[in-house]
Amino acid sequence: MSDTSVKLVLPSDPRLGGVVRGAVEQFAAAFGVGEQDCCMLALAVQEAVTNIIRHAYGDRHDQPIELTCCARPDALEFVLRDEGTAADPAQFCARPLGEVRTGGFGTHIMAQAMDRVQYERLPDHNRLRMVKHLGKVDRAVQG
């Protein structure tokens, strides 16, 4: 199987969360990922988009976000690009779970749903790459 990719460019508008989730879910399903894993992948990408809206763009809702979904023979890769402020590395250090608090869950959800989460600050934009190995997901019943 050769690589197949889909690119989605959208504004940092929270109303479009369903569009992001729908795109990721449908993309993963097209490559045989089972329903529950599709939902978790969509949720992880959604969490990353939420972080971009809140932190990189400071809740401005008209800034560009680019999502690329790529299917490789052994993995699905989701890359998010934004032009906001650089993320604070401390935000990627998961705060300890087990205490009752009202924030910081998104990072855990991303880390748990994906096999690899890599943040890069490039000269004029941020890039977040998330990878899920297909050998670790439930495959949909083909038929």
Next chain:
Amino acid sequence: MKMATRQAGEAVILDISGDIDLESSPDLRKVLLASLQDSPGVVLNLIRVRYIDSSGIASLVEGWQQAKSLQHRLVLFGLTEVARNVLKLTHLLKLFEVYETETEALSAFSKTRN
């Protein structure tokens, strides 16, 4: 996301449907905290909630905190597999009182009240 409230004895049931995300969680938070202020028990019906993201989880935790401070009660039922997974991943599943059905949730509520 849509929400509707109904009374069941002393408890208020919040029927939620749709996705709880960055867009909709402020509405959930507002209704949940107001309901907990007014009622000794709030039961969240999550049967029709497919997605709940970290902002939704944060709203639930705020509800739990308010219930605790008021000595009121917050009960959840009908968690979908994804919602349950998210609560597990964030180590919060054991924080909440969770039941499978509305009948079980209301039964547990009334038993403790009596």
